[in-house]
Amino acid sequence: METSLTLTLRRPGEIEITAKERPAIGDREVLVKVAACGICGTDRHIYHGSYPASYPVTIGHEFAGVIVETGKDVRSASIGDLVSVNPNIWCGRCAACLEGMPHLCAGMTALGVDLNGGMAAYCAVPEHLLYRMSPGTDPLKACLAEPISCVLHGVDRLQMKAGSRAAVFGGGFIGQLMLQALRMQGAAEVVLVEPQPLKRRAAESLGFAAIDPLSEKDKLERLTDFDVTADCAGAGDVLMQCVRLTKRGGDVLLFAAYPQGKAVPVEPFDIFRKELRLIGTFTYPDTQLRAVRMIEAGMFELDPIISEVALHDVADVLEGKRDDRIIKGVVRLP
Numbered sequence: 001m002e003t004s005l006t007l008t009l010r011r012p013g014e015i016e017i018t019a020k021e022r023p024a025i026g027d028r029e030v031l032v033k034v035a036a037c038g039i040c041g042t043d044r045h046i047y048h049g050s051y052p053a054s055y056p057v058t059i060g061h062e063f064a065g066v067i068v069e070t071g072k073d074v075r076s077a078s079i080g081d082l083v084s085v086n087p088n089i090w091c092g093r094c095a096a097c098l099e100g101m102p103h104l105c106a107g108m109t110a111l112g113v114d115l116n117g118g119m120a121a122y123c124a125v126p127e128h129l130l131y132r133m134s135p136g137t138d139p140l141k142a143c144l145a146e147p148i149s150c151v152l153h154g155v156d157r158l159q160m161k162a163g164s165r166a167a168v169f170g171g172g173f174i175g176q177l178m179l180q181a182l183r184m185q186g187a188a189e190v191v192l193v194e195p196q197p198l199k200r201r202a203a204e205s206l207g208f209a210a211i212d213p214l215s216e217k218d219k220l221e222r223l224t225d226f227d228v229t230a231d232c233a234g235a236g237d238v239l240m241q242c243v244r245l246t247k248r249g250g251d252v253l254l255f256a257a258y259p260q261g262k263a264v265p266v267e268p269f270d271i272f273r274k275e276l277r278l279i280g281t282f283t284y285p286d287t288q289l290r291a292v293r294m295i296e297a298g299m300f301e302l303d304p305i306i307s308e309v310a311l312h313d314v315a316d317v318l319e320g321k322r323d324d325r326i327i328k329g330v331v332r333l334p
């Protein structure tokens with residue numbers, strides 16, 4: 001029996017790393033030897049029990065690796081392929097699925113949330129979730145196809161034109177990707193609002209202006225009339241700030257995952273009087289092919305915003321013990 005290193009979240013707050021039997025695959029599944037897996041804010045919520053998940057579970061929904069086994073009915077994937085994975089499994093039968101919005105599926109399950117995911121040496125993946133990537137791609141970047149796909153979908157939902165001005169609140173990994181994606185979409189000016197120096201410095205190193213909302217309140221007050229604002233922070237009065245700073249007829253993108261049941265202040269008169277479009281965005285239906293292409297072409301600057309961590313350090317990262325040093329942790333699997 002061949003065993004492999006597997007991270008299991010037994011229940012909220014309890015991680016176990018053990019050697020487990022290699023998972024068996026179904027006829028339409030492949031076995032992926034995981035090369036790298038990103039640690040995401042959602043993983044943190046699952047770790048703390050504040051996001052619905054099926055425990056025990058191997059977390060990790062941002063991963064890439066090499067196919068080492070294929071089920072007998074698999075047609076489009078071969079042993080040796082480097083693939084990134086769309087972790088979301090759509091039912092195909094609910095109203096959202098039937099109306100062409102499968103990412104809003106009422107019966108959605110996901111690898112790394114309800115089914116075992118990528119923080120293990122091996123993961124069984126249905127064939128239709130695979131995106132082949134060119135063999136030379138750095139796995140630490142290939143595994144980021146999922147969050148990049150989410151960001152591209154958010155940007156797709158905007159009515160932004162080239163030459164626009166945009167402000168991003170929150171300089172975590174998603175905020176950093178959002179800055180870059182908005183610039184590539186044609187924004188002439190993109191500003192980050194972020195209290196943590198590490199995240200401001202990363203954005204500044206990539207050519208973005210960054211404002212500290214705590215020590216530079218006056219600067220923040222003077223900002224106004226953005227075509228687009230994006231809430232990638234999900235905290236405090238950020239949504240209200242976004243509404244305040246967006247120009248008449250502009251777009252407010254709500255990307256952040258606020259805790260379910262939490263209410264935040266917002267001034268509805270502004271939305272009404274400025275005819276703002278307040279836009280939610282959740283995962284993605286169709287952007288992973290483009291995300292893969294953009295990663296392969298090196299279009300996102302990822303080196304300054306990712307840090308490699310070991311499987312044994314995942315608990316520390318999830319507990320926030322490295323937040324002063326790491327914007328995005330990515331696990332390289334042995």
Ligand SMILES: [Zn+2]
Pocket residue numbers: 040041042043061062147
């Ligand atoms: Zn994620």
Ligand SMILES: [Zn+2]
Pocket residue numbers: 090091092093094095096097098102104105106107108
């Ligand atoms: Zn569905």
